[in-house]
Amino acid sequence: MQDNLEIILCGGQTFSWTKEEDCYSAVLNGKVWRIKEFSDIKDEYLKNYFDLDFDYVSVREELKAKDEYLKEAIEQFPSLRILKQEPFIAMISFILSQNNNIKRIKLIYDKLSKNYGTEIEEGYYSFPTASQLKDVSVEDFNAMGTGFRSRYLVDAINKVEILDEIPTLLYEEAKERLMSIVGIGPKVADCILLFGFHRLEAFPLDVWMKKVMNTYYKGKDVSYFGSYPALAQQYLFSWIREKETN
DNA sequence: CACCAGGCCGTGC
DNA sequence: GCACGGCATGGT
Secondary structure (H helix, E strand, O other): OOHHHHHOOOOOOOOOOOOOOOEEEEEOOOEEEEEOOHOOOOOHHHHHOOOOOOOHHHHHEEEEEEEHHHHHHHHHHOOOOOOOOHHHHHHHHHHHHOOHHOOOOOOHHHHHHHHHOEEEEEEOOOOOHHHOOOOHHHHHHHHHOOHHHHHHHHHHHHHHHHHHHHHHHHHHHHHHOOOOOOOHHHHHHHHHHHHHHHHOOOOOOOHHHHHHHHHHHHOOOOHHHHOOOOHHHHHHHHHHHHHHHH
């Protein structure tokens, strides 16, 4: 298992993957996947999921030339990619993420899968679909440990059709539309647009990125980072977390 | 025992 | 408009 996959699969952009003894596993698209390294990604579904056709090299070079912080971040995490997750999974995952930590988000993600998803192999469950969750009540969600986010989940599931509109909308319109769901604010909306719709103009500002902006990019904003601010965000997010938690 | 976590809502000004 | 407190819960 290489470190490269760790930052992508367990770094907070997805909660679908489980680190096992000798591989990373996930249930996606109705199938159990097990991978140890990039060369295991051969299936068409996974190739698309891992965004393997996008040319990260030139974007990395462009960002590295901007300043020393981006240069350091990119050199530390050169293999970072933005996964193409299912919109519904991304929406629920990032509603769960607020005022929460990665480990516990994953715990709830797995609990929802086990209780409301479909068992694909023994012990491996798909994340529930919107229709599998449509009759789940606030009290039911409370039993899953989602706490004050339970009512947000119910509202999101009731308004799931919004996700179908997103691809037709401009970034700002799409963000506003997502924010009409109770419990989705600017940051969660950006995460859904980025990880669920691959909108690379999104720029999720969480506590870590706010710290980065205040400390290293004072007076600057998203426009400083060029055409793909989401990539700059992802490198800097990983960089600052690594720096301050280890 | 505290305190914290990839924020947002509701209230008050 | 903007600042503030509160929030369920598991981990440390």
